[in-house]
Amino acid sequence: MSLPVTVIGGYLGAGKTTLINRLLRQSDGARLAILVNEFGALPIDADLIEQRSDRMIALAGGCICCSFGDNLVGALQELAGLSPAPHQVIIEASGVSIPSAIAASVSLLPGFRLFGTVVLADAETVRGQAEDPYIGDTITRQLGDADLVLLTKCDLVAPDAVGATSAWVAEASNGAPVIAVTGGAAPREVLLDLHPSDARPAAAHADAQFDSLILTPRGAVDADAMARALASKRLGVVRAKGFVLDAEGALWAIQVTGRRWAVTRAKPGQQVGVVCIGPAGQLDDTALQALLD
Structure with a gap:
């Protein structure tokens, strides 16, 4: 079975470190492997660290953090040989890198599959950064690579400005979904490849920023x-x-992350049903249920 890989991108200060530390704290038994260019670029919370070596940090709950330097492929191959293997790999792109370059390497490597590219954008600064003559092209290309955008630090911006910036980011990212968050608060179900039975209802999130709906087909799909x-x-x-x-009774797995989707054959015995998650108030329940007609 191939390891799912999430690429997390975004410019310096967008909140990638906050997001990753939050995911590690909420891993709930999922063994996450975090790949960073160098350890100094990702200050893991000290109380999460159990053991440290030159290239790898063992974290609480079976998670690990690895430095890949200039050899991403080698680091991924090393992860594939671990026992037990991680459940998911998260690659934290540097603030000035273009996520599509990393995603392309993942897609070409046997034993791994690209789960999605998530780009973080600072609600306070992203529009100004995009107009900057020195970094504007980097910001635009990062947003254009996104399957999903997290608009961060929304608590520091007026609500009407959040709406305007969200609309601008959606256009800049070629229609990728945009989720407004504070403190890296996107639920793990959005960012990680979890089995549907592991997905907690959106109401379980203290900030109640997300809704969920389970589609249960009664026939062939x-x-x-x-x-x-x-x-x-x-x-x-x-x-x-x-x-x-x-229609022939074969079981298929459906994966959707933002605008990226994939369908693969699944082993028999899995429970039929599809969990759908979206920002609060934005799921079209009627249209979703109509997919079962």
């Missing part, structure tokens, strides 16, 4: 058509995962 529809902007879905049966 065209998995490709459903995945394509779930990835469309009109339904309000930012993350979906589950299993459906086709």
Whole structure:
């Protein structure tokens, strides 16, 4: 089985470190492998560290953090040989790097699959940065690579400005979903490849920023058509995962992260159903249920 990889990008100060530390604290038994260019670029909270070496930090709960330097492929291959293997790999791109270059390396490496590219954008500064003659091109290219954008530090910006910036970012990212967050508060179900049974209802989140809906097909489903529809902007879905049966009784796994979707054959015995997650008030329940008609 291939290891899912999430690439997290965004310019310096957008909140990548806060997000990753939050994911590590909320891993709930999921063994996460965090890859960074160098340890100094990601100050892991000290109380999470159990053991440290030159290239690897062992963290509480079975998670690890590795430095890949200029050899990302070698670091990924090293992770693939670990026992037990990690459940998911998260690559933290440097603040000035272009995520698509990292994603391309992942896509070409056997044993790994790109789960999605998540780009963080600072609600206070991103529009000004995009107009800067020195870094504007980097900001634009980072946003253009996103399957999903987290608009961070929204508590520091007036609500009407958050709405305007969200609309601008959505256009700059070619229609990728944009989630406004504070303190790296996007739920783990949006960013990690969890089994549907592990996905907690959105109401369980203290900030109640997300809604969830479970689609339970009673008959055969065209998995490709459903995945394509779930990835469309009109339904309000930012993350979906589950299993459906086709007309011949074969089981298929559906994965949706932002506008990226994939359908693969699944082993028999999985419970049929698809969990859909979106920002509060944006899921089109009627249209989602209509996918089962």
